[in-house]
Each structure stands twice: as C-alpha cells, then as structure tokens.
Amino acid sequence: MLTDWVVMPTCLPLVLRRCHACASERLRPNGKFRVNAHRKLIDAWLLALCTTCGETAKLTVLERVNVRSVRPELLDRLHDNDPGLAAQLLQDPVVRSRNRIALDWDGAWCLDTGGTDHLDREVIDVSVRFAARVPVRPVRLIAEGCDLSRADVERLITEGRLVSAVRLSGKLSGDFTFTLKR
Secondary structure (H helix, E strand, O other): OEEEEEEEOOOOOOEOOOOOOOOOOOEEEEEEEEEEEEOEEEEEEEEEEEEEOOEEEEEEEEEEHHHHHHOOOOHHHOOOHHHHHEEEEEEEEHHHHHHEEEEOOOEEEEEOOOOOHHHHHEEEEEEEEEOOOEEEEHHHHHHHOOOOOOOHHHHHHHHHOOOEEOOOOEOOOOOOOEEEEO
C-alpha cells in the first residue's frame, strides 16, 4: 500500500543576501510590497527586514514596466500584500537571479506523513510530494518520517533495503518515491 507524504512550507524562507546597513547575511521577508508609479511606468518591490538590525531591504519584482502590461489581478495582489504572492515570487528563479538572492529553508517547512500507522509494516512504499520547491535531503525526510536516525537510514541504503529511482544523497526539491524493507 502506497503511503503519501507531503513536504509543506510553514512560513516564508529567509533570504540570503547581505544587508546594506550592517554585516548580516539574512533578511526576513514580511510579505509586504511597495508599489510606486511614475506616470505610465510602475515599480514593485517585496520588502524584507534584516534579521540583525531590522533595516528594510527591497527585492525588485517589477522595474519600470508599463502599467498596461501588468495583469490587473497581479496588481491587486501587490496592493493587497498577498502573502501567497510573496511565497510564489520568492520561488521564481527570475526574481531570485535579478536580486542575486538565495533562500534558507531551515525551520520553514514541515513533513506531513499522515499518521504513524506505516511504521509497523515490514515493507513501506512512500510517495513524497513537495507543495513548494523546498530543497531537503531525502535522508533527513526518511529519518524524520520513519522515526529513524540518519545513520540508520544511511545503513539501510548501503544494505539495499532502502531503494528509490532517484539518488538519495544530496538535496531534492521534486517529488520522488522510495521503498523501505525492514
């Protein structure tokens, strides 16, 4: 029987970029936007606060874009400070490369295993789905979901009792499946 696990974000991740006021390397996005219009052109930024000094930094979302080319629903979401839009924009590779940022997901996600009834079975088939592109080590997910230590998971992989079609070393942010034989 296939068990479904879901990796879900619990809050916005930290932004890894140097603060312009102090030496801190981490910014906390607060989900608020600043929108500024210049005649027919519009700028929009996602605001983030330095975790050390509290200074506000702006992450460019739109820059000198004609107002007519912006979808009205996007403009409404920017004006309403939609937290879902903030999460969506932080995941956007174009926004990340434009602002030269990386994301720190430590403590910003959780694993929903749907209960502990799978822990008693000899063979466990699990499908892991990511609700957002959260880079996580599969060994850590499996250890947390099966109530094992990471060393035990590594041992099961080397013994061939934990198998998957994807490589379980490194980090993944896409869906995968695995089978565990106890």
